[in-house]
Amino acid sequence: MRKLLTYLFLCICLLPILLGIGYSISYSLGLTGLLSEGFTWAHWRTFFTSGNLLSSTLYTLGLGVVSLLIAVAAGLVVSWTGGRYDKGLSQSHGSSLSELGILVPLLFAPVTAAFCWYQILSPGGFIARLSYHLGLITDTTDFPRIVNDEWGIGIVICHVFLILPVFTYLFTATARKHDLAALYQQSRSLGSGSVHFFRTVYAPIVLFKNSRVLWLYLIFLLGTYEVPLLLGSSSPQTFSVFIADKLTKFNLADIPAGHCMAIWYTLLITVMTLLYLRWQRRVIW
Amino acid sequence: MEAMTTKDWSSVEASAKSTTVHMMMWQGDRLINKYMQDYVKPRLDELYDIDLVVTDGQGNQVVNRLMAELEAGRKSTELDIIWINGETFYQLRQINALYGPFLESLPHGKLIDIENPFIAMDFQQAIDGYECPWGNVQMIMIYDSTRTANLPQTLEQWSTWIRDHPGRFTWSNDFTGMTMLKSWLIALADDPEIFHGEFSEEIYATYSTELWKYIDDIRPHLWNRGKSYPSSLAQLHQLFVNGEVDMTMSNNDSEVDNKISQGVFTPTTRAYVPQMGTIQNSHYLGIPRLADNKEGALQVINFLLSPEAQYEKSRPAVWGDGTVLDRRKLSAEWQEKWNLREQRSSSPPRELISEVALQEPAPEYMIRLYEDFRKLIIEK
Numbered sequence: 001m002r003k004l005l006t007y008l009f010l011c012i013c014l015l016p017i018l019l020g021i022g023y024s025i026s027y028s029l030g031l032t033g034l035l036s037e038g039f040t041w042a043h044w045r046t047f048f049t050s051g052n053l054l055s056s057t058l059y060t061l062g063l064g065v066v067s068l069l070i071a072v073a074a075g076l077v078v079s080w081t082g083g084r085y086d087k088g089l090s091q092s093h094g095s096s097l098s099e100l101g102i103l104v105p106l107l108f109a110p111v112t113a114a115f116c117w118y119q120i121l122s123p124g125g126f127i128a129r130l131s132y133h134l135g136l137i138t139d140t141t142d143f144p145r146i147v148n149d150e151w152g153i154g155i156v157i158c159h160v161f162l163i164l165p166v167f168t169y170l171f172t173a174t175a176r177k178h179d180l181a182a183l184y185q186q187s188r189s190l191g192s193g194s195v196h197f198f199r200t201v202y203a204p205i206v207l208f209k210n211s212r213v214l215w216l217y218l219i220f221l222l223g224t225y226e227v228p229l230l231l232g233s234s235s236p237q238t239f240s241v242f243i244a245d246k247l248t249k250f251n252l253a254d255i256p257a258g259h260c261m262a263i264w265y266t267l268l269i270t271v272m273t274l275l276y277l278r279w280q281r282r283v284i285w
Numbered sequence: 286m287e288a289m290t291t292k293d294w295s296s297v298e299a300s301a302k303s304t305t306v307h308m309m310m311w312q313g314d315r316l317i318n319k320y321m322q323d324y325v326k327p328r329l330d331e332l333y334d335i336d337l338v339v340t341d342g343q344g345n346q347v348v349n350r351l352m353a354e355l356e357a358g359r360k361s362t363e364l365d366i367i368w369i370n371g372e373t374f375y376q377l378r379q380i381n382a383l384y385g386p387f388l389e390s391l392p393h394g395k396l397i398d399i400e401n402p403f404i405a406m407d408f409q410q411a412i413d414g415y416e417c418p419w420g421n422v423q424m425i426m427i428y429d430s431t432r433t434a435n436l437p438q439t440l441e442q443w444s445t446w447i448r449d450h451p452g453r454f455t456w457s458n459d460f461t462g463m464t465m466l467k468s469w470l471i472a473l474a475d476d477p478e479i480f481h482g483e484f485s486e487e488i489y490a491t492y493s494t495e496l497w498k499y500i501d502d503i504r505p506h507l508w509n510r511g512k513s514y515p516s517s518l519a520q521l522h523q524l525f526v527n528g529e530v531d532m533t534m535s536n537n538d539s540e541v542d543n544k545i546s547q548g549v550f551t552p553t554t555r556a557y558v559p560q561m562g563t564i565q566n567s568h569y570l571g572i573p574r575l576a577d578n579k580e581g582a583l584q585v586i587n588f589l590l591s592p593e594a595q596y597e598k599s600r601p602a603v604w605g606d607g608t609v610l611d612r613r614k615l616s617a618e619w620q621e622k623w624n625l626r627e628q629r630s631s632s633p634p635r636e637l638i639s640e641v642a643l644q645e646p647a648p649e650y651m652i653r654l655y656e657d658f659r660k661l662i663i664e665k
Contacts (some may be wrong), residue, residue: 034352034380051664124527140529141452146511167438230520231514234458235663250372251652252352252379282352 004249043256056237063152064221067159075167102165111226117158147231154231170205170280239265305336310368310607311343316543320604344373355552365582370568371408375648383573386414393590397610404567409647416569417586421607423538423638424563425556433531436561440472447503453531455508457521464564470496472645473560484649497661507519539605541631556632565642592619603627
């Protein structure tokens with residue numbers, strides 16, 4: 001039965017992906033596509049020499065890693081601050097109002113969240129208008145550019161907004177499961193400081209126990225489309241925006257470039273996942 | 286079904302009766318959707334017992350879908366009618382995805398203003414009966430009359446205006462933005478007619494070099510210092526409405542009246558066409574080669590081309606789309622009705638802006654401009 005389920009899983013989940021990758025490889029090599037003229041390396045040569053590969057890779061990875069690090073750090077601090085003095089933490093299993101409150105951002109679809117942040121952070125948005133009425137700026141152009149900026153600040157803010165609640169909730173649940181509040185009280189009575197406990201016990205345990213989820217979220221961030229499309233700059237482009245651009249814009253001859261990037265993205269994620277699994281095995285053993 | 290040129294129309298009508306016709310079109314405008322749902326659908330049902338199912342999709346989605354179906358070797362598609370324009374027509378002809386020629390077989394096809402090059406030619410490509418003109422529009426620039434005065438009319442004036450209004454102008458990195466750049470490209474040449482006919486590498490190289498230089502000069506004074514550009518027209522409209530930029534634009538010369546009536550633009554918003562001209566083009570209806578219900582599609586397209594449907598569509602309160610019919614070919618009754626129809630109030634009359642209309646250059650100009658704009662301006 002278990003074997004059957006495994007095969008079923010492989011058929012439902014892996015087969016379509018493998019077929020998709022096969023199609024992309026075939027397209028990128030000129031072996032398929034209505035306009036293809038037969039086997040060629042030309043698309044890959046152009047892809048490797050165009051500069052898009054490096055810029056998109058660095059930009060996407062940078063945004064993903066920075067968003068994740070900020071969300072993790074904030075999630076740790078929030079869960080730590082909210083839980084360390086709570087005597088009921090170790091016993092409580094119910095959902096408090098504040099816990100439900102932190103889950104509110106999860107109700108936002110990424111495209112809605114991106115649009116909301118655009119309305120808040122753009123030079124014509126809420127904060128800029130408020131600053132104008134408070135006399136902090138004299139024109140909307142004085143407002144610092146936080147969305148559609150070259151550093152992706154708006155994207156990072158939106159990403160953090162979307163994933164921070166999950167992390168806070170997860171970290172709190174982990175701390176609860178391992179009774180870290182009680183452990184903290186004991187360490188305090190033995191003379192340990194808060195920072196020391198946080199650095200050497202709380203953060204390592206919480207992060208290690210959630211490393212798999214953090215990893216999955218990094219992959220999720222690398223693949224987001226609507227947020228970088230609405231809040232990012234025109235260049236560089238993230239993987240997803242680049243691929244969509246090449247597959248759907250005016251030049252049908254550009255489609256193979258989109259497939260090249262899709263394959264590159266898959267390879268990158270595969271290599272990163274293998275490295276992660278290796279690291280995890282090494283740490284566990 | 287064989288490509289139709291002489292087929293007896295009554296047999297088409299008989300086959301189309303009581304069928305369902307699937308149409309894919311852009312559904313991003315409330316008024317256009319209302320026209321289709323509240324007028325076209327009931328009339329088709331009433332006149333021909335045809336059930337019209339409209340689904341959302343445009344340009345690249347249509348191309349991708351039909352291309353995937355052709356690549357998969359499918360023998361039919363559920364799409365019977367597609368709403369397309371020049372660049373999509375070019376792509377669909379490249380992959381041989383269109384059915385035709387069919388235009389001559391339509392009874393109302395005789396009423397089309399086929400002598401008009403803005404209708405008979407789609408991005409300098411002869412339509413050859415593979416698509417049917419549906420409407421005609423011209424690019425306009427949009428501004429708020431309470432905020433903006435001294436509207437630029439030439440490229441020199443644009444340059445000055447942009448420098449005088451730093452950070453207050455940009456364009457979208459999409460079809461509309463590229464259409465504006467095409468107008469600028471043509472304006473750089475003394476004679477717009479050199480852009481007629483097939484794509485010329487030499488002409489493109491000469492004038493695009495000038496265009497990139499021009500953009501490079503004004504770039505520091507553009508919105509966000511020209512470092513990024515709105516990805517869509519909707520985003521540009523948003524910037525305009527938020528007061529971040531002083532101008533937006535549209536390929537639909539009735540856009541301002543439409544958007545004011547929807548409450549998107551303020552009542553003081555106005556449209557104008559600079560003296561250097563803007564591109565006028567038509568939009569068309571095509572039938573996929575693999576369409577299941579070609580007879581139904583022909584009947585629907587014929588109705589959409591009728592004086593009745595074209596008149597309704599041209600009313601500013603309905604859609605405000607320019608007609609593709611030659612009004613001289615209409616009956617006296619329809620001509621009179623047309624002459625007495627209400628006019629839009631926030632955009633100059635079509636007759637006036639048509640005087641400075643520029644023809645769409647070949648599709649390769651758009652493809653090259655889009656690529657080079659990214660390479661030479663955005664990524665620089």
